[in-house]
Amino acid sequence: MAIDLQWLERVIERRKKETGEEGVRLHPPAMVKEVLDFLRVREKEEGVFVDMTVGTGGHALAILQANPKVTVIGIDRDAASLEVAAERLADYADRVTLIHGDMRDIQRLLGQVGIDRVDGCLIDPGLSLWQIDSKRGFSFLDDAPLDMRMDQSSQLTAQSLLQTLSADELEHLFFQAGERRSDARRIAQTIVKERNRSGGIPTARALAELIVQVKGVRGGRIHPATKVFLALRMAVNEEIDSLRVGILESSKVLKRGGRFVVLTYQSLEDKTVKETFAALAQPLKEGEERPMLTILTKDPIRPSYQERRQNPRSRSCKLRAAERIR
Numbered sequence: 001m002a003i004d005l006q007w008l009e010r011v012i013e014r015r016k017k018e019t020g021e022e023g024v025r026l027h028p029p030a031m032v033k034e035v036l037d038f039l040r041v042r043e044k045e046e047g048v049f050v051d052m053t054v055g056t057g058g059h060a061l062a063i064l065q066a067n068p069k070v071t072v073i074g075i076d077r078d079a080a081s082l083e084v085a086a087e088r089l090a091d092y093a094d095r096v097t098l099i100h101g102d103m104r105d106i107q108r109l110l111g112q113v114g115i116d117r118v119d120g121c122l123i124d125p126g127l128s129l130w131q132i133d134s135k136r137g138f139s140f141l142d143d144a145p146l147d148m149r150m151d152q153s154s155q156l157t158a159q160s161l162l163q164t165l166s167a168d169e170l171e172h173l174f175f176q177a178g179e180r181r182s183d184a185r186r187i188a189q190t191i192v193k194e195r196n197r198s199g200g201i202p203t204a205r206a207l208a209e210l211i212v213q214v215k216g217v218r219g220g221r222i223h224p225a226t227k228v229f230l231a232l233r234m235a236v237n238e239e240i241d242s243l244r245v246g247i248l249e250s251s252k253v254l255k256r257g258g259r260f261v262v263l264t265y266q267s268l269e270d271k272t273v274k275e276t277f278a279a280l281a282q283p284l285k286e287g288e289e290r291p292m293l294t295i296l297t298k299d300p301i302r303p304s305y306q307e308r309r310q311n312p313r314s315r316s317c318k319l320r321a322a323e324r325i326r
């Protein structure tokens with residue numbers, strides 16, 4: 001336990017250095033050059049691009065700056081992130097529309113602003129650094145309840161999952177996110193024991209400390225609670241379903257020749273993108289000779305060495321791209 005607190009203090013110090021007094025970070029967008037190139041942003045005489053996970057607006061800003069003739073529709077399910085994006089993109093307000101919503105509803109959301117076809121879609125899913133700092137229980141350091149909702153108007157929280165799932169269900173959730181089976185079981189059983197004893201786990205920090213007690217500290221930069229936090233966050237926000245449905249739905253609004261770019265940061269996400277692209281690259285119905293998409297990246301593209309050095313968080317990023325051909 002003592003070791004863990006020292007470890008946490010070091011992380012807090014590192015974060016303070018990164019963020020200054022405010023303690024809030026803008027998310028550095030990953031693989032910007034590659035995103036712009038695959039979307040062919042600079043080549044357009046005019047065009048509409050949808051940033052389906054606009055976050056705090058890093059990629060959107062890059063698109064707007066790369067070509068003064070294009071417009072951007074930015075969607076995010078996190079209303080507070082959109083406020084930050086709006087401020088950041090204020091100089092381009094005449095070419096940006098920001099919409100609060102889930103990318104799975106892209107057709108309806110675009111319909112609200114009178115658009116039915118677009119030139120390109122970008123998906124950069126998961127969590128932004130800004131959200132990690134937003135005290136919703138995403139961070140191991142948060143003395144805040146385990147909320148973990150990206151969309152504060154949705155119902156399910158991580159706290160409610162921890163209170164209601166059985167030990168078997170929790171074990172399955174953690175195992176799916178990559179936790180070793182034996183650790184997943186011990187963590188799940190400890191959580192159930194703790195909620196029976198004290199009524200529940202009050203904060204994100206308390207959960208992180210509980211997991212350290214179960215697993216111990218194994219060294220390295222990865223916190224022992226990483227996979228459990230990932231599992232809870234992904235379940236609360238239905239992240240894999242969002243990604244799959246988001247790709248399927250946005251393929252319907254792309255013009256012929258329009259392109260998709262999807263960035264992912266972990267293997268479950270990348271597998272989902274690969275499989276969903278592959279399904280759309282098959283002829284779908286009888287009599288349809290041509291598939292809907294052609295895949296532009298046989299293998300995913302990775303950030304350059306220079307980018308990985310400058311932005312270590314980009315290290316796990318993979319980019320896949322496809323083009324609508326029918």
Ligand SMILES: C[S@@+](CC[C@H](N)C(=O)[O-])C[C@H]1O[C@@H](n2cnc3c(N)ncnc32)[C@H](O)[C@@H]1O
Nearest residue numbers: 029053055056057058059076077102103124242
């Ligand atoms: C990694 S951040 C995006 C960062 C952004 N590209 C930038 O450069 O600032 C991911 C964003 O996706 C949003 N998000 C995740 N799932 C979503 C969904 N199903 N629909 C809309 N937004 C979603 C999150 O709220 C978060 O703001």
